[in-house]
Amino acid sequence: MTAFLQLEKISKVYGKGMTEVIALQPTDITIDKGQMVAIIGPSGSGKSTLMHILGFLDTPTTGTIKLEGQPISRRLGNSLARIRNREIGFVFQSFNLLPKLTILQNVMLPLLYAGYRSRARKKMAMEALERVGLGNRVTHRPSELSGGQCQRAAIARALVTNPRILLADEPTGNLDSQTGRSILELFWDLHQQGQTIVLVTHDDLVAQIATRRIALKDGAVAVDTPQTGGLPAEWTNPATT
Amino acid sequence: MLTLTWELFLDGLREIWAHKFRSLLTMTGIILAVASVVSVMALIEGSKAAMREGMVELGGVERIGVHNDDPPEEQSSIRDRSPGLTMADVHIIENNIEGIAAMDPELHIGSHRIHYGGQRPPRQQVIGVSPPHFPVTNLLLAEGRLLNNLDLHLESRVVVLGSAARDNVFGIPEDEPGLNVVGEWILIRNQPFKVVGVLEQSEHPNFRQAREKGEIDRLGRYTDGRRGTMRNHFQWRNNRIYLPITTTASIFRSEFQDADEVDRSLTFLGVQVEDPADLERISEQMETLLFISHRGIRDFRVDTRLDWAERIERNIRNLAIQGFMIAGISLVVGGIGITNIMMASISERIREIGIRKSIGATGRAIFSMILVESTLICLIGGLLGLAGAFGLIDLIANLTEEEADPIVTTWSLMVGLGFAVSVGIMAGLYPAVKASRLDPITALRYE
Ligand SMILES: Nc1ncnc2c1ncn2[C@@H]1O[C@H](COP(=O)(O)OP(=O)(O)OP(=O)(O)O)[C@@H](O)[C@H]1O
Ligand SMILES: [Mg+2]
Numbered sequence: 289m290t291a292f293l294q295l296e297k298i299s300k301v302y303g304k305g306m307t308e309v310i311a312l313q314p315t316d317i318t319i320d321k322g323q324m325v326a327i328i329g330p331s332g333s334g335k336s337t338l339m340h341i342l343g344f345l346d347t348p349t350t351g352t353i354k355l356e357g358q359p360i361s362r363r364l365g366n367s368l369a370r371i372r373n374r375e376i377g378f379v380f381q382s383f384n385l386l387p388k389l390t391i392l393q394n395v396m397l398p399l400l401y402a403g404y405r406s407r408a409r410k411k412m413a414m415e416a417l418e419r420v421g422l423g424n425r426v427t428h429r430p431s432e433l434s435g436g437q438c439q440r441a442a443i444a445r446a447l448v449t450n451p452r453i454l455l456a457d458e459p460t461g462n463l464d465s466q467t468g469r470s471i472l473e474l475f476w477d478l479h480q481q482g483q484t485i486v487l488v489t490h491d492d493l494v495a496q497i498a499t500r501r502i503a504l505k506d507g508a509v510a511v512d513t514p515q516t517g518g519l520p521a522e523w524t525n526p527a528t529t
Numbered sequence: 530m531l532t533l534t535w536e537l538f539l540d541g542l543r544e545i546w547a548h549k550f551r552s553l554l555t556m557t558g559i560i561l562a563v564a565s566v567v568s569v570m571a572l573i574e575g576s577k578a579a580m581r582e583g584m585v586e587l588g589g590v591e592r593i594g595v596h597n598d599d600p601p602e603e604q605s606s607i608r609d610r611s612p613g614l615t616m617a618d619v620h621i622i623e624n625n626i627e628g629i630a631a632m633d634p635e636l637h638i639g640s641h642r643i644h645y646g647g648q649r650p651p652r653q654q655v656i657g658v659s660p661p662h663f664p665v666t667n668l669l670l671a672e673g674r675l676l677n678n679l680d681l682h683l684e685s686r687v688v689v690l691g692s693a694a695r696d697n698v699f700g701i702p703e704d705e706p707g708l709n710v711v712g713e714w715i716l717i718r719n720q721p722f723k724v725v726g727v728l729e730q731s732e733h734p735n736f737r738q739a740r741e742k743g744e745i746d747r748l749g750r751y752t753d754g755r756r757g758t759m760r761n762h763f764q765w766r767n768n769r770i771y772l773p774i775t776t777t778a779s780i781f782r783s784e785f786q787d788a789d790e791v792d793r794s795l796t797f798l799g800v801q802v803e804d805p806a807d808l809e810r811i812s813e814q815m816e817t818l819l820f821i822s823h824r825g826i827r828d829f830r831v832d833t834r835l836d837w838a839e840r841i842e843r844n845i846r847n848l849a850i851q852g853f854m855i856a857g858i859s860l861v862v863g864g865i866g867i868t869n870i871m872m873a874s875i876s877e878r879i880r881e882i883g884i885r886k887s888i889g890a891t892g893r894a895i896f897s898m899i900l901v902e903s904t905l906i907c908l909i910g911g912l913l914g915l916a917g918a919f920g921l922i923d924l925i926a927n928l929t930e931e932e933a934d935p936i937v938t939t940w941s942l943m944v945g946l947g948f949a950v951s952v953g954i955m956a957g958l959y960p961a962v963k964a965s966r967l968d969p970i971t972a973l974r975y976e
Binding site: 373380385 | 536543544880881884885887888889890893894969970
């Protein structure tokens, strides 16, 4: 496997002096293409911080990130936006859909920033929505959909630009267990199709699905092991959303 | 710096529509400002046009006037050395300067009671003129004849009446149909004069328009039963009684015991030029000639109609500046209001901005989004302001119906909108920069 993202001695410190918080100790992590990685740890252990750095949303205090071997400067501004737009897909715990837009418009939004024309945007967004099983509710607004449907829409939005890596921060955190399962099944399907996925969770059951487990403790990597992964056998009958 | 797309535009409209009432309140400053800019411009344009029309009506710009004037301080003790403005000046100018179409001397002798029969004698302005006065000042004959050179030569006791003078002396024709005043004799300061002609009513363009539209009758009375009358700004011309200038001088200026020759001094001298391009040359030559004939005493003033027009335009401009100041203040206040509302809108939308950034919006895209939105608010406000301007102009026109009709030009509409859009851009700049610099993580964590 080839290294897609390499974090070298990445650390993150918030604040200064008395109020200094070390969210992330100097850490080396390499994410390979096609991997499904679960980042697990207790609250405040730095999971979200790590994910934001992985997704170029946040800049680390020290260390370098390499994207396919290329070091990415932290002062690139607009080109970081470009990387977020093209290479990264984010899925958040609270969906983060724009309430004033319809589902379709929400999913089309990253393509707008990528500069696609209107017709291509619509076609690609519809395809992404089909992929997450939401092809029939596209003109609704987020407030008119269930949590699971919103999360599917958010996943469609993350997938629509064909990103090389999908970053999900507690994607099932706001969902009941049934709905959560179906979302995890969707992630597993995507993984099967070759999508690189990083899943942040504090739930051990969720972490079981991934093929690699990174456990954080107090901002440092405590465990980093490969595992079998896959959906638990008892989830035989497909859950409804 | 700005990436403009149709979507940005729609986004902006959606955002404005989502807060309809707030947006409308925000716009009021801009609406008022644009409405006043356009109205002020329309009023100026209207006044200018009325002035131009009026000037044409009174004989056009091809006219130079010579007035009697007080000499400067140092000459006041020797002013008697100058003969003043006289008929001699008329001949000197006429004989020495090329390009003169007509000489139009005037001798005003004030207003006098005019006796006819036993009626209560009205007071009318009496003025001595020469025959060219009527054509060059656009006075038209209604009945009888105008003054001619023979009248001037023979110093005939004849008069031509302005229409209002005729009405005052003989009663309005509507009340006394069939009365033919030509050939009647009247007394001016107990001197008998024969009426040889009556002039057509001279009408200011506004007055004529209203009459032609049937809103008023010939005397300015409203036809829709409203009280009062519309003022004709040229009525002073109609109230005059015109005598041959020679007769006026010999009868009214030379009736004193110590008079040993006819006093030929003038009140005013109008000089009609053939080509307006010569105005400057001719007025300068006139200055020179008059300087000589007045023995170096500056007891006269040479004025072109252009000077006059300039003076009026300057007054109009000053009024306009006041109007623009008020409009400018509302624009600035409106702009501050928009900056304020955009800042509020941004803090409401911090999370949205974070989300947009997380899915790849560049700082520039966010900048454009906010700037387009504030510009759109102002553009819509500007358009409403244009609509408001028409209402405002109507209102002003109704309140001041005697004055010049305001004229709305395309240019003024463009200026109004242009101001609105520039205010939108300026007001949006700071919020847009602020929004574009928001840190996505902070924005995402914001609840
Ligand atoms: N902007 C910030 N300023 C100061 N400290 C911060 C900031 N953001 C995060 N931290 C601190 O950094 C540490 C790691 O935070 P992080 O959000 O990464 O934890 P987490 O593992 O995602 O927790 P959770 O499971 O609750 O989401 C925490 O102690 C947190 O208080
Ligand atoms: Mg977290």
